Amino acid sequence: ELIDQVCPxxxxxxxxxxxxxxxxxxxxxxTKLQQQTLLQALSDKHYNTRECAFxxxxxxxxxxKDYQQLLLLLKYKSxxxxxxxxxxxxxxxxxxxxxxxxxxxxxxxxxxxxxxxDLLVRLKKDPKRNTDFQTCCTLLxxxxxxxxxxxxxxxxxxxxxxTDSILNQKGYGLYNPDVEMTLPIRKxxxxxxxxxxxKQKTDAFPNKKEELFA
Numbered sequence: 001e002l003i004d005q006v007c008p009x010x011x012x013x014x015x016x017x018x019x020x021x022x023x024x025x026x027x028x029x030x031t032k033l034q035q036q037t038l039l040q041a042l043s044d045k046h047y048n049t050r051e052c053a054f055x056x057x058x059x060x061x062x063x064x065k066d067y068q069q070l071l072l073l074l075k076y077k078s079x080x081x082x083x084x085x086x087x088x089x090x091x092x093x094x095x096x097x098x099x100x101x102x103x104x105x106x107x108x109x110x111x112x113x114x115x116x117x118d119l120l121v122r123l124k125k126d127p128k129r130n131t132d133f134q135t136c137c138t139l140l141x142x143x144x145x146x147x148x149x150x151x152x153x154x155x156x157x158x159x160x161x162x163t164d165s166i167l168n169q170k171g172y173g174l175y176n177p178d179v180e181m182t183l184p185i186r187k188x189x190x191x192x193x194x195x196x197x198x199k200q201k202t203d204a205f206p207n208k209k210e211e212l213f214a
Contacts, residue, residue, distance in 0.1 A: 001030065007037040011044070018044070019052040026056060039066060042084055043073050054084040067092065071103055074115035082115065090122055098136055105142035110150070113143060117153045124157060 003025050013021055022041055029035045038060075041053035062070075073085045089100055097119075104116030116139075123133035137157065146154055 001034075004031055004033050007033050010037060011040070015046045015049070018046060019048040022049060022052050023056070029056070029060070035060065035066065036069070039069050039073075042070075043076055043078070043081055047080065050078075050081055050084065054087075057084075057088065062088065064096065067096065067100055068103075071100060071112070071115075074104065074112050075107075075109050077111060082118070086115065086118055086122065089119060094132055094135055097132060098139060101136050101139050102142065105139055110147055113146070113150055114153070117150060117157070120157055121153065 006025060010018065010021055026034050026038055029038060038053050038057050041049055044050050067089065070085050070088055073081060092100060101116045101119055104112045120136055123129045123136060140154055143150060
């Protein structure tokens with residue numbers, strides 16, 4: 001597969017074009033390398049690339065190794081990356097879901113603990129997944145020495161009262177999800193895009209590596 005040969009180079013492409021190449025080449029991943037490249041792109045430094053990767057991954061049938069790779073991404077604090085990963089992990093059924101939450105609760109980083117707690121919060125809010133919630137709540141015993149943030153969420157998860165529940169507040173009272181993020185303005189070169197799709201020309205891609213790779 002020629003696309004497999006290009007996969008290791010995608011992360012080096014200029015950020016202005018990276019998501020375009022991701023969508024163009026990996027819109028229908030056919031090999032494990034192509035799928036792994038998409039999963040890795042969820043933690044890319046640039047928002048457009050992360051968004052493109054998620055749009056392509058969300059309809060794929062992921063395997064256990066893929067979910068294990070996703071779990072590692074919860075060590076990052078990027079809000080959109082975490083939401084993308086949690087959306088994908090939430091699709092799991094038990095016992096796979098329990099295995100993922102156990103892995104998060106037994107990890108060292110607080111960010112991963114919070115990822116597991118976020119999954120429990122999502123389950124609790126979904127009436128259709130009450131059985132999964134009850135099963136996974138038993139895993140809270142792995143958090144033997146919770147931090148202040150963790151303790152707040154644990155308290156709410158184990159509290160049957162819904163009145164003034166912090167789980168019903170945006171950001172669970174820990175952060176403000178309504179804060180607007182200023183994204184960098186993408187500078188595109190129309191002549192580059194035209195060259196990209198002119199297959200009859202031998203210079204369809206720029207000859208200078210610096211135009212594509214950082």
